[in-house]
Amino acid sequence: MRAGPSQEEVRKHNLGTLLRYVHMHGATSRAELTTRLGLNRSTIGALTADLIGAGLVSEAAPRETGRAGRPSLVVRPESGRVYAYALSIEVDRLRAARVGLGGRILEQYETERPRGMNAGEAVRPLARFVRTMRSGVPDDGRCVGSAVAVAGMVRREDGLIRLSPTIGWVDEPIGESLRSELDEFGPLSVGNHADVCALAEHARGAAVGSDNVIYLYGDVGVGAGIVAGGRRVHGHGGYGGEVGHMVVNPYGRPCSCGSRGCWETEIGEHALLRLAGRADRSGGEAVLAVVDAAMRGDSSAQHALRQVGDWIGFGVGNLVNIFNPEVVIFGGTLRDVYLGAAAQIRSRLNAVGLPACREHVRLRTPELGADAALIGAAELAFENLLDDPLVS
Amino acid sequence: MRAGPSQEEVRKHNLGTLLRYVHMHGATSRAELTTRLGLNRSTIGALTADLIGAGLVSEAAPRETGRAGRPSLVVRPESGRVYAYALSIEVDRLRAARVGLGGRILEQYETERPRGMNAGEAVRPLARFVRTMRSGVPDDGRCVGSAVAVAGMVRREDGLIRLSPTIGWVDEPIGESLRSELDEFGPLSVGNHADVCALAEHARGAAVGSDNVIYLYGDVGVGAGIVAGGRRVHGHGGYGGEVGHMVVNPYGRPCSCGSRGCWETEIGEHALLRLAGRADRSGGEAVLAVVDAAMRGDSSAQHALRQVGDWIGFGVGNLVNIFNPEVVIFGGTLRDVYLGAAAQIRSRLNAVGLPACREHVRLRTPELGADAALIGAAELAFENLLDDPLVS
DNA sequence: CTCCTTCGTTCGGTGACCGACCGTTTCGGG
DNA sequence: CCCGAAACGGTCGGTCACCGAACGAAGGAG
Known part of the structure; x- marks a missing residue:
């Protein structure tokens, strides 16, 4: 509710905006900064001077402009220092x-x-x-x-x-x-x-430009990073996003959390490997092996993948109804499962998700890897x- | 990303902050505004002068100060005009x-x-x-x-x-x-x-001061208004909060949305009345009648309330795991059901919700009524x- | 080589907030 | 009843941020 000594706030805000721009978009000419930030040439000059003074950015002559006129100095983050x-x-x-x-x-x-x-x-x-x-x-x-x-x-x-x-x-x-x-x-x-x-994919990966994002990360457990309206959802204590313990199957197997039928007991690595008859193995390679086997026609692997894909689509459908996201990203070993069961997932998602909520949802894999x-x-x-x- | 002509932005922001303060908190003395907004006396004076000029607020001498010193003028919203x-x-x-x-x-x-x-x-x-x-x-x-x-x-x-x-x-x-x-x-x-x-209860009702709120509204259908980090969650197209079509019971009854076992088919009015053997009736009075009957010892009503309360707690537990809210408010006829089944709901919520997510959750009824x-x-x-x- | 385009820099102007000073209003004690 | 202390409003000069215009600088095109 406080407004603060607004004189300094303005400067601080504009300095932050400029620095954030070059941090997110890389080296940028002053001319482009002028138009992007909607500030005057003089102001951009003063702001960059301050940031240079603080050692946060540097300026350099551009390589090749290709256009007429004096080339605009390029402001780049001091990514080395x-x-x-x-x-x-x-x-x-x-x-x-x-x-x-x-x-x-x-x-x-x-x-x-x-x-x-x-x-x-x-x-x-x-x-x-x-x-x-x-x-x-x-x-x-x-x-x-x-x-x-x-x-x-x-x-x-x-x-x-x-x-x-x-x-x-x-x-x-x-x-x-x-x-x-x-x-x-x-x-x-x-x-x-x-x-x-989720923050990383939103800033530099598969969700750039999308302000309503669900990043699912799954291996043995399943968790989510949620961005709603461009802001991370972390809840009151910071514990938001525990979608792995959303109960999807009240009659399902017991979960380590004490409940039963949690989403992660249906779609986690253990579930996939158990269904594929490989409960003795574990880890990302084992998951990949199941997906590969399914691709090659192994029917028990296919069945496992269908089953797990069904529950994935089911849970994503629930989340889509609750959040109406623009992008859902499958990370961890869920990425491989998604790639092996995309049709199944989409089909179940379409059955559970309301048309309005799901119609613009893009399902994606991460772009940033490990x-x-x-x-x-x-x-x-x-x-x-x-x-x-x-x-x- | 734009910063805009920040000179005017500052004024606009401070005018908005002041107006919002008196809008939310009612008539406020200039002295209190000075401390609350962290602005100088001169500035508060100038801002109120602008707002008075625009006909949005008015000033008046205070009634009784009780303290020494010149009494501070009271700024109040022009709620009549x-x-x-x-x-x-x-x-x-x-x-x-x-x-x-x-x-x-x-x-x-x-x-x-x-x-x-x-x-x-x-x-x-x-x-x-x-x-x-x-x-x-x-x-x-x-x-x-x-x-x-x-x-x-x-x-x-x-x-x-x-x-x-x-x-x-x-x-x-x-x-x-x-x-x-x-x-x-x-x-x-x-x-x-x-x-x-949800906006109303967050601004003036049971969720004042809480920045992570789930407002559940239920009658025949069930929907939610969600506030996360102080901001409403509306999703990409505006369709967020459709928690009524979160599927909680994959083996449940078909829902009008085409899916089956949606939360609202388990906790909506129809479910309660059907379980209580009163499927021929409907509406808020009928729900209240069931709750009353349960209070008076009617066993079929009690059974219905237990069943529905169980599913309510179940779904709220899921939402609590996903959002980690500070307050959950039960509106519509869900209010009456909550009052009649609070213990059941809390118990099930405690079983489904992770300890960290549920430990600070307050369950509340609305304060603003109809x-x-x-x-x-x-x-x-x-x-x-x-x-x-x-x-x- | 010259003109045009585009940009950086400088400088005066405007607007917003702050701080100090002074006058005003109230309370309380002599 | 008077006067000082306390708290506040109003005014005015000062600072700071941004803007716009003017001027010079740096390339491209003919």
Whole structure:
């Protein structure tokens, strides 16, 4: 409700808008910035001067204009000097990257995460990665923050992991632990894996330009990152998007959450492999093997894929009725399942979804691959800077 | 992405913020506005002067201060002079009201809506109501817009009703029709009934101060108005919130939408009355009768209420997992069902909802009663004014 | 080489907010 | 009844952000 000292707010807002533009769209000429931001040439000049002074962007003469007239200076983000650390804690991997302003991954490390590794143990290799990267950064480098994506339920206020069945954590204060290890590297944000991937695909992937997006991430469990009206939906405590525990089959199998017939018990990896008669195997390769087998005519694999595809379409239909999204993205191993069962999914979606809600829905696969979580975490880390470029 | 001519934007924003404050909180002293909005005394003075010049607010000496010092002038909305027309098309009623700035209903008319009345026929009595009200408005009155709430799926771009099973409409251009009849009364917005009720309860009812809210409205059908992060979720085409067609029971009864086991087939009025052995009756009184009978010990009514309450808790649990709301409000005849089956609902919700998602959820009944739709529609109509008070 | 186009820079102007100063209104004590 | 303290409104000069016009600079086309 506060309006604040609006003089500075205007400047801050315009600086943020300009910086966000080059962060999202890459190097941009001043002329284009003038038209895109609707600001005067003089103002764009002053804003870029400020940002150059802060070391956030640089200007250069353009290569070839092709048109008459004096060529416009090109403003580009200092993607080499200004960066954030992006971390990701996944089921079987720990990943860390240094991501430059503009979204480019500058360097990246990863290691296996053994089952049973707790939060304290996971922090150490991540911190080691960060310190390794830090030691190689030139002196003029500037870290503007860090963020970690975790495949679990993240309490927004402090980054506590309330519950992560796939990783096996309960009430692990990952935010606190990492902050105490990495307090020299700016503020640390903690985000849910699917949320962060949704952010990445919305910013730089399959959902660019769409303001109502559902990003589904599935492996053993299923979660969603939801963008509604251009803003992430995280709910009151930060636990929104737990679509994996939407009960779709009241008469279904028990779920680890205590309920039964949750969506993830019907469409998760375990369900697919069980239906395909391969319950002894697990992981992304096993899922891919089922899809491949179905392609090659294996009837039990086909049956499993049909069954799972049916439940996927069913749940997506429910979500489409609730959110009326423009895009639904299938990430994780759900991507492969989607590619193998697209017709089944679409058909069931059409049966469950109301015509008005489903008519403009596009079903997509991610464009960012395995780096989505890191790119999204970096976006999280950059948010402070983009909201107020000259602070700190 | 545009920043616009930010000089004017600042003024516009601050004028809107001040006007919105007195609109939401009622008459407020300049001193309090100064602290609440974080603006200088001089600025508040200038802003109120502008708004007084536009006839939107007035100032008056306060009654009794009780404290030392010169009393601060009280700024109050011109709720008598500045108003909007709010209309509501419900299953069996057509309602129209003139609502003053500040949210007070100044006058109100309503009439029955016979089953089978189409959109063209419904427009006429509504337009008549508006013209009747218009003729009684003093010459200095000023209409700033109108809005209509309709219990159906509203296409956002033009206000077409894509589908309303309860009212019995398909592709009725209610927006166009009303606009052509009422073009002299400013811009007309069209909103979904549940969305608009959610807006009302969020602004002036049971969800004040909560930024993550689900308002459930149920009679024969079930719909939801969803507020996430303080903003309404309407989806890409405007059709979000159709939770009534979330399928909760894949083996359930067929629904009018073509699917089966939709939430509204399990918790709608028809389900309750059928389970209670009163399928021959209908309407809100019949629902109330079942709840009363259950209170008095009628076992078939109790059984019906338990069954329906179970499914309500089930669906709310799903929604809680998806949205992690702070408040869930039960409106329509669902209010009575909730009051009669609260324990059952809570118990089932606790079984389906994840602990983290449900732990802070408050279940509530509406505070605005039957006027919620009109008050919410008025909020919709006032939005243009509050976004830019001095335009027009 | 010259003209035209396009852009960067500079500078004066407008508008919005702030802070200080002064006058006004109320309360409370002598 | 008078006077000081407290709280507030109004006025005025100052600062800051943006805009628009004027001028110079940098390329392309003939």
